[in-house]
Amino acid sequence: MEKGKYKTLHQKWLDQKKWEGHTDKQIAQAILIDALNFALTEDHPNIITDLSILEDQDGKSKMKRVKKMLAKMAHKIFLAYGHTNELDMSGHPIVEVFDELDIQESPMTITRMVTEKWRPKKVS
DSSP states (O other), X not given: OOTTOEEOTTSOEESXXXXXXXXXXXHHHHHHHHHHHHHTOSOOSSSOOHHHHHHHHHXXXXXXXXXXXXXXXXXXXXXXXXXOXXXXXXXXXXXXHHHHTTOOOOOOOHHHHHHTTOOOOOOO
């Protein structure tokens, strides 16, 4: 790979540096949201995903249930860390996943999480 070029998840080559013009915090936020988006991937042309393994082992309906729970968790993280005043992630592919699964929740800041003693819901 040539210096200054990178390949996107969708196999496109771009001529600029991937993180050009971003702060360290914005880069960390983007990497986190990309990782969450990948965790919600059912099928990938080059990689066996955890959700595809789950579907093979336990069936599509269980995989869909787990994906919905995972997406709800990812959405909370997305709202708290990803989509901020400093970094607009509204065009990120993970937003499409949230829309497909009809996951909508108002943003919750870290301060609000702490003051309301937010805890993840227990999964039964």
